[in-house]
Amino acid sequence: MAKAHTSNNIRKLRFHHDEMTQQELADKVGVTRQTILAMEKGKYSPSLELAFKIAHVFQLPLEEVFTYNPENDQA
Amino acid sequence: MTFQEKRSIVNAISILLIAALFSWFIWQHYPFEEILGSFSLIFWGNMILLLIPIQIASNVLLNIIFSIFNKVITNEDEVHMTDERDKMIELRCTRNGCYVLLLGLMLSMLPLVFGLSAHWTFGGIMISLFLMQLTWTGSEFYYYNKGF
Numbered sequence: 001m002a003k004a005h006t007s008n009n010i011r012k013l014r015f016h017h018d019e020m021t022q023q024e025l026a027d028k029v030g031v032t033r034q035t036i037l038a039m040e041k042g043k044y045s046p047s048l049e050l051a052f053k054i055a056h057v058f059q060l061p062l063e064e065v066f067t068y069n070p071e072n073d074q075a
Numbered sequence: 076m077t078f079q080e081k082r083s084i085v086n087a088i089s090i091l092l093i094a095a096l097f098s099w100f101i102w103q104h105y106p107f108e109e110i111l112g113s114f115s116l117i118f119w120g121n122m123i124l125l126l127i128p129i130q131i132a133s134n135v136l137l138n139i140i141f142s143i144f145n146k147v148i149t150n151e152d153e154v155h156m157t158d159e160r161d162k163m164i165e166l167r168c169t170r171n172g173c174y175v176l177l178l179g180l181m182l183s184m185l186p187l188v189f190g191l192s193a194h195w196t197f198g199g200i201m202i203s204l205f206l207m208q209l210t211w212t213g214s215e216f217y218y219y220n221k222g223f
Binding site: 030041 | 222
């Protein structure tokens with residue numbers, strides 16, 4: 001598996017938002033719980049639209065939820 | 076293991092089961108020498124038309140059984156929704172399946188080139204279809220399990 005180009009703080013942010021469950025977040029952004037799980041595990045990089053939706057749920061700017069990892073880019 | 080991964084395994088089992096049962100059925104009802112003896116498009120037309128409804132029915136049946144067992148054992152609801160990740164995985168699975176089918180179809184033409192019976196070509200096409208389906212479900216399991 002290729003290393004993810006982005007990492008995220010979704011798990012931590014969920015915890016700080018009244019221990020929001022994966023299902024609750026999934027319902028708010030319109031995806032399945034499995035997709036939230038895959039993102040938290042770094043197995044899936046979301047689309048820009050989904051990333052903005054997640055940031056909007058946590059009332060944070062995008063870069064505080066997602067971080068770009070240029071070192072994982074192929075040369 | 077997620078619901079989608081388990082569903083992929085069930086689908087793979089369904090494909091293998093149908094391939095085995097169908098081959099056994101052909102073997103029992105149509106002796107090999109008889110098939111090779113006289114080429115008939117009607118035979119292959121019948122086989123393909125018979126296989127499609129059997130495959131659909133068995134797949135639906137196995138998926139219903141799987142959903143019931145999964146709900147009873149894990150209390151996990153069936154995932155009906157399709158999101159962007161599911162669509163991306165579906166596209167990649169279709170791509171991989173198409174590659175296999177294309178390769179299979181090209182290889183199926185070889186018997187005709189070498190002057191063998193067209194039965195080998197149709198047999199090759201049937202095998203390619205099964206391999207395509209297996210590649211599809213295998214890819215689905217891989218992408219849900221490993222990510223992309």
